[in-house]
Amino acid sequence: MTGNTYLPFARPAIVGREFEYIAEAIRNGSIAGGGLFMQRCEQWLERxxxxxxxxxxxxxxxxxxxxxxxxxxxxGDEVIMPSFTFSSTATAFVLRGATPVFIDIRPDTLNMDERLIEGAMTPRTKAIVVVHYAGVACEMDAIMALASAHELLVIEDAAQAHLSRYKGRALGAIGHFGCISFHETKNIISGEGGALIVNDPGYLERAEIIREKGTDRSRFFRGEIDKYTWQDIGSSYCPGEIVCGFLLAQLEQAEVICAKRRAIHDAYREGLADLATRGRITLPDAKGDDANGHIFWLLVDDESQRTGLLTYLRARGIHAVFHYVPLHSSPAGQRFGRAGGRLDVTNSVSARLVRLPLYLDLSRDDIARITTAVLDFFDSAKEQG
Ligand SMILES: Cc1ncc(COP(=O)(O)O)c(C=O)c1O
Structure with a gap:
């Protein structure tokens, strides 16, 4: 390693009143789920x-x-989703006994290729799960139109897409349900954390019951009923108040955080543009103004070049990483799911993708150091070649 400080892939940051709100949550006298901070976070997100x-x-x-x-x-039911995603996209449905049907992605956005959905449908298809990879939107108009024509539900896995937009609308707020993540690797964080966006009011009452261990406790808390009882299946899905206090402080700074991440994106793009023009790497097509700057990825030629680049960067104190092992090729994916067509782009991209470090306090100098190291790698490869 050279004398430089280590640059991790991700680094969680305190951005505002986290400690203050956590102390307030403790002083409020109850730190279980369903408290004041949870409500404040939910109202913030709804707005x-x-x-x-x-x-x-x-x-x-x-x-x-x-x-x-x-x-x-x-x-017996089938759910269409990309193979290029995290296990949770599939496990949620496999837990219900349904079969994930994996389709290929587009080479430009790495999102599910909407033109392949119809071909993967069978009479058993019940839902489409879209994943907005890197916070960049799937083609939601086409997907919603298909879903409506075939009476399917659309679930947006917007884990990475909080505060990204599609034609002016927030991702997660377009399908029947949207799911976002506040895991510490995301833009807005609470350690572990997430949210379900219920866009169809017909599902709301049941959603509250499912979250509260199958009971109507939410209605009881609102004073609508005088006791709560077991109503349906469910589990314990509420976050505690300490986590919500932390999250509220992050939400208050969310726009600033995303703007900063977008600026880092732009700086990477600028620093690597020439390499892309010379055909040595592929960068995402769109500049991504509607996206939240969650991931900066690039594609190299093949897997061995990727291993070379990651090792080269590691030796210079830079932790760049690859991403998903496609679900269709994973042991559980083969056991529980099936391919809904060819998965050539997925196979190719997953072997060639590199994500560069991206976190709030990454400085201009850090970015320059990283882009220079990437350029040096390709220069040295050329000399050796
Ligand atoms: C596409 C996708 N879906 C779901 C998840 C799971 O999110 P969480 O860790 O909040 O459960 C992730 C996490 O990285 C993800 O990338």
Whole structure:
């Protein structure tokens, strides 16, 4: 390693009143779920996203599980989703006994290729799960039109897409349900955390029951009933107040955080533009003004070049990483799911993708150091070649 400080891939940051709000949550006398900070976070999110109702959860995985229960999918049902995603996208539905059907992604956004959805449908298809990779929107107009024509539900896995937009609308607030993540690797964080966005009011009452262990406790807390009882299946999906206090402080700074991340994106793009023009790497097509700057990715030629680049950067104190092992090729994906067509782009991209470090206090100098190291790698490869 050279004398430079280590640059991690991600680094959680305190951005405002986190400690103050956590202390306030403790002073309020109750730190379980369903408290004042949870309500304040939910109201903040509803306003910011223009969403009808947001239910905070303890993770995006929990929100996806709630969506799967609400969608009433079960054994024999099929759910169309990309293979290029995190396990939680699929496990939520596999837990209900449904079968994930994996389709390929577009080479430009790495999102589900909307032109492949119809071909993957069968009479058993119940839902489409879209994943807005890197906070960049899927083609929601086409997807919603298809879903409506075939009477399917749309669940947005917007784990990475909090505060990104599609034609002016917040991601997560377009499908029947949206699921976002506040895991510490995301833009806005609470350690572990998430939210379910319920865009169709017909599902709201059941959603509250599912989150509260199958009881109507939410109605009881609002004074609408004089006791609460077991009503349906459910689980314990509420976050505690200490986590919500932390999250509220982050939400208050959310626009600033995303603007900073977008600026880092722009700086990377600028620093690597020439390399892309010379055809040595591929960068995302769109500049991504509507996106939240969550991930900066690039594609190299093949897997061995990627291993070379990651090792080269590591030796210079820079932690760049790859991303998903496609679900269709993973042991559980083969056991529980099936391919809904060829997955050539998924296979190719997953072997060639590199994500560069991206966190709030990454300085201009750090970015210059990283882009220079990437350029040096390709220069040295050329000399050796
Ligand atoms: C696409 C996608 N879905 C779901 C999740 C799960 O989020 P959480 O860790 O909040 O459960 C992640 C986490 O990285 C993700 O990237």
């Amino acid at each position: 910011q996203l223009g969403a009808r109702r947001v239910l905070l959860t303890h993770s995006c995985t929990a929100a996806l599980e709630m969506a799967a229960i609400l969608a009433r999918v079960g054994p």
